[in-house]
Amino acid sequence: MNQTSREAAANPAQASAQGREQRHVIRNRVSFLEQKIPGYASIIGIVGILILWELVCRLEIVPPLFLPAPSLILAAGWDMLSSGELHENILASLYRIAIGYAIGAGCGIIFGLVLGFSRWVDAILSPVVYSIYPIPKIALLPLIILWLGIGETPKFTMIALGVFFPVVINTFSxxxxxxxxxxxxxxxxxxxxxxxxxxxxxxxxxxxIFAGLKLAAGTSLLLLVAAEMIAAQKGVGSMILHYGNLMITTKLMVGVLILSLLGLLFNRGLQWLERKLLPWK
Known part of the structure; x- marks a missing residue:
């Protein structure tokens, strides 16, 4: 028994006071960690990056062809929105990602539950899942087009495959x-x-499961763009490829920023749904 323990045993009142003081310190530390961050704090980083970006372009540190200023990108985006081009491409991409994500996530959750609940299914199919998962899904696109033809079905399939495996593995875990x-x-x-x-x-x-859904949301955007660049006339990915070939970088960056915004919206939407379904978390 050390000296502190002997003193505490000899003086219970002192030990109780020390215990209360330690609990008070712990509560203060926990309270510090659980402080609520103001809602505007998440905007500060984005605004700061945009201001720095605009300054770099205005000072011509980087040629406008390689990195157009945010103000020029905004003007190009407004022109595309006014002409209806942006609206049409965004709706095409949202339609594809909604169908593909819903199919992949639904099948992934059901299959992951069965895989985790049944030892027989786990023993038989887990090696298959873990062997197919590392294969880049975009490498399968030519084969999928050969099987399913050119149309919307191959794009739905690509996105669904990309969503399926992260959701299955996270649900199983x-x-x-x-x-x-x-x-x-x-x-x-x-x-x-x-x-x-x-x-x-x-x-x-x-x-x-929600961790898998969030991971799959980013994967679905990547596969959407890849599929639209290879086999689509409309969509954000097709739009980016088109203006990249024409070297119109302002409109190309409009598509990139739209993808960034979609990723942010998907993440926020899943976080909101998680809070509703998991109030204890």
């Missing part, structure tokens, strides 16, 4: 990380397999 005591308690009280999955395993796996 989430199911495996559910506390077995919860499952045993539910089974002991007579819950059916369906109720165990619906009321115990699925809520316990939701944090990991």
């Amino acid at each position: 989430g199911v495996k990380n559910v506390d077995p005591i919860w499952i045993k308690a539910a089974v002991t009280f007579g819950s059916s397999h369906l109720n165990v999955i619906r009321k115990v395993i699925l809520p316990g796996a939701l944090p990991m």
Whole structure:
């Protein structure tokens, strides 16, 4: 027993005071970590980058052809919006990503739950999933076009494949990380397999499922652009490729910024949905 322990044992009142002081320090540290950041704080970084970008272009440190100023990009975007070109391309891309993402995420969650819940399915199909997952999905596009032809179906398939695997793996990991005591308690009280999955395993796996959905959102945008650049007449990816070939970098950057904005909106939307479905988190 060290000297501090002996003093605490000899003087209980002093030990109690020291304990209260330590708890107070811990609460202050936790309170500091949990401070709410103002909503405008997330905008400061973006505004700062835009101002720096504009200054670099105005001072002609970088030629306008290589990096146009944000003000010029905004003017080009307004012209494209006024002509209806931007509206048409954005709607085409949103349609493709909505269909592909919904199919890939839905199938990924269901398959991941089955994979995590059944040892037989896990033993048989896990090696298949983990062997296909590292393959770059864009490398499969020529084969998918050969199988499905030229149209919207290959684009839906590409996006769905890119979303499917991250969601499957994260859902599977989430199911495996559910506390077995919860499952045993539910089974002991007579819950059916369906109720165990619906009321115990699925809520316990939701944090990991949402992690997979967020990861898949970025992947879906990458595959959308790649598919539209190769086999599409309309869409943000096709628009970027078109203006890149013409070396009209202001309109090219409009497409890049739209993709950045879409990625931000998808992430914020998934965060909002996660807060609604996981209030305890």
